[in-house]
Amino acid sequence: MTRLTALASAATLAMALIGQQATAAMKTETIEYRIGDETFSGFMAWDDEFDGKRPGILLVHEWWGHNEFVREQAQKLAKEGYTAFALDMYGKGKLAEHPDTAKQFMQxxxxxxxQLKERFLAAKGLLEEHDTVDGGKIAAQGYCFGGAVVLNMARSGVDLDGVVSYHGSLASPIKAEPDKVKARVQVYTGGADQMVxxxxxxxxxxxxxxAGVDLTLVTFPDVLHSFTNPGADKIAEQFGLPIGYDKNAAMRSWQGTLDFYNAIFSQ
Structure with missing residues (x-):
């Protein structure tokens, strides 16, 4: 073996080890839990490169159900130093592939x-009890259906530091009342979203x-529903839905969310 080949081999081995270490730092766990007679399946993500207890973030999925997209968002949060739990609002195995089924599950x-609140609080309890989580620092974020859910949890007075809604419905029969909402609220919506x-x-x-709520609302001109999800364009084409991914809106809302969490958890 020449010296150059040996060096190249050593470099390849070193890069492989670095890759293994990076992978080893990210921890994920599928958690099955029961509420009454029903079984639910959630996804916990955290990064061991961060020491000590940290804030926890609950994630509520789109109307399709608990899918790969929401799990990816949980891992992105874990890389930022949070422990994230992508909960399950429908029940184990309920993942829609057609809008009609998604609508049925959501309804x-x-x-x-x-019942919806009970499911949310059960997941919140699991997150608070995780070894890596400071149970006094919890926020929630949701997408589409999930965005409406986290807003309604805030409206109903659930003890959260903050909630973030991405392209979620903003109308609700539940209304915020003075001194009831504990969470700071951040909302991202598309200016061309026909559903909002x-x-x-x-x-x-x-x-x-x-109601005296601390609200930050950002609307993106000409942006459609589901703008955070890279798979939205394919779904729009397949089912003729007025939705679409927007890279700029997705990046800006993500950075705004991280700034929001940094602000509320540093107090």
Whole structure:
């Protein structure tokens, strides 16, 4: 073996070891849990490169159900130093491949708000009890259906430091009331989102203002529903839905979210 070949081999081995170490730092776990007679399947992610207890973030999936997209978001948060738990709002095995099925699952989940809240709180408890989590520092973020869920959890007074809604419905029969909402609220919506029309945006601002809620709302001009999900364009083409991925809006909302968490958890 020549010296050059030996050096190249050593470099390849070193890079492989670095890759293994990086992979080893990221920890993920699929957690099955029961609520009443139903089984749910969530996904916990954290990074061992960060020492000590850290804030925990709950993630609520789109109307499709607990899928790969929401698990990827959990891992992105873990890389930033949080422990993230992508919960399951529908029940184990309920993952839609067609909008009609997704709508059915969503309607079943939202037909009983107390049941929905029970599922959210059960997942929150699992996150708070994780060895890496400071149970006094918890936030939640959601996408589409999940965005509406986290907003309603804030409206109902769930003890959260903050919530972030991405392209979620902003209208709700549940209304924020003065001194009831504990969380700071951040909302990202698309200016061309047919599912979240301007009157919903205006209504949310008025509602939160009257309730004295700390609200940050960002609307992206000409951006469609589901703008954070790179798979949205394919789904739009397949089913003729008015949705679409927008790289700029996705990047800006992600960075805004990280800044938001840094602010609320550094207090």
């Amino acid at each position: 079943e989940a939202t037909s009983n708000f107390e 029309p301007p009157e919903q945006v205006a209504g949310l601002v008025e509602e939160m203002q009257l």
